[in-house]
Amino acid sequence: MSIYRLALTPGEPAGIGPDLCIQIAQQGHPHQLVAIADPRLLEARAQQLNLPIKLLSYEPDQPITATPPGCLWVDTVPMKHTSIAGQLDSRNAQYVLDTLSRATSGCLSNEFSALVTAPVHKGIINDAGIQFSGHTEFLEQLTGSDKVVMMLATKGLRVALATTHLPLSEVPKAITQPLLEQVLEVLHRDLQRSFGLDNPRILIAGLNPHAGEGGHMGHEEIDTIQPVINRLRQQGLNLSDPLPADTLFNQKYLESADAVLAMYHDQGLPVLKYKGFGQAVNITLGMPIIRTSVDHGTALDLTATGQADSGSLLTAINYAAFMAGNRNNRNIQ
């Protein structure tokens, strides 16, 4: 088995991200986990959690090795202000973004095989005066990607989103033919290259109740979604018609599907999280780098309590390694 070097960003310092990194390090890992972080934060959090941690100083020229139990490699990004567990501090917002930038440039240069992110707090970054709607959009810019797609996956279900962090009132006008065409092309291609699916079957949700009920409950399905489906089918994509979102998430439809495309965040993600919260992964498709993440947020109420479940971060790490392996096997940079 190949061993991959994975960049791990602990995210919001006052949240559970650092806790989860320390918890996962206890068992060790078959891949090299390199936390891009301030080591003082990790040491302080380990003490609060009463967990032992040995931080190994990371050097890019070292051979890639598995992570021994109780250890974590650290590539230092200094935090300017001490973080207090559970208490957001806008002065640390730039630090959070610095860790992401460092990890991303390391992925772009192939120093790391993938980026795995713990949760950030979107609100506090905005409070710091920095416009930020999520890792997904931030990484799209940072990697110079044309179009990225958010997809969450758990056992038996993958849900991708046509739009991400938008106010609901802005969704209908954002659903355009060019957008849908791009999103479906990215989804189709990345299901092939990162998941090894030769001809992925994608179910597409309508925007309106009952997928518009033949135009009686909205026209986006007829005017926007169906024409894109028809065009892409001619190029060989295996797509459903627009389906009512309230009925497509049943076994009869899902058993023949590789992914569902939901039109907006809260149309698709509640179903996915109900099915797999704690064991699901958030994947950014359409980038030159692999990025996976957790299915949850910063859970400030649980920071430093030892109650945070590391299942989703571990799933994200394992998916990142799996995707790196698939791209390697297909010789994709």
Ligand SMILES: NC(=O)C1=CN([C@@H]2O[C@H](COP(=O)(O)OP(=O)(O)OC[C@H]3O[C@@H](n4cnc5c(N)ncnc54)[C@H](O)[C@@H]3O)[C@@H](O)[C@H]2O)C=CC1
């Ligand atoms: N990937 C990311 O960076 C994400 C960041 N967020 C951000 O997180 C912040 C808080 O969001 P919320 O909606 O409150 O969601 P949340 O996921 O932080 O918390 C929701 C509930 O789930 C619990 N919970 C979350 N993670 C858990 C874990 N690993 N183990 C056990 N219990 C857990 C929390 O204690 C809370 O009761 C927001 O600023 C949001 O933007 C939210 C989702 C993803």
Ligand SMILES: NCC(=O)COP(=O)(O)O
């Ligand atoms: N609900 C998923 C989410 O908010 C994660 O967003 P991102 O930070 O990964 O873009």
